[in-house]
Amino acid sequence: MSDVLEGLSGTKMLHLKQDIAYLRKTIAECTDEEQKKILRRELMEKETYYNILADRQRVNF
Numbered sequence: 001m002s003d004v005l006e007g008l009s010g011t012k013m014l015h016l017k018q019d020i021a022y023l024r025k026t027i028a029e030c031t032d033e034e035q036k037k038i039l040r041r042e043l044m045e046k047e048t049y050y051n052i053l054a055d056r057q058r059v060n061f
Contacts, residue, residue, distance in 0.1 A: 009053050016050040 023043040030036045 009057060013050060013053050013057075016046055016053070019046050020050065 020043060023039055027036055027039045030039060
């Protein structure tokens with residue numbers, strides 16, 4: 001069962017890394033400060049979630 005969960009968390013982590021990279025690029029190209037603020041908040045949430053998943057993975061190994 002843990003193999004299934006590890007696979008799911010690995011896939012989720014990959015998607016989060018892709019989302020994070022996209023958000024960073026979008027923020028760098030954005031000129032609207034209000035939109036940047038919204039994007040930064042989303043970036044922080046995704047980075048936090050990614051870090052939680054990474055910590056869980058470290059604890060399980």
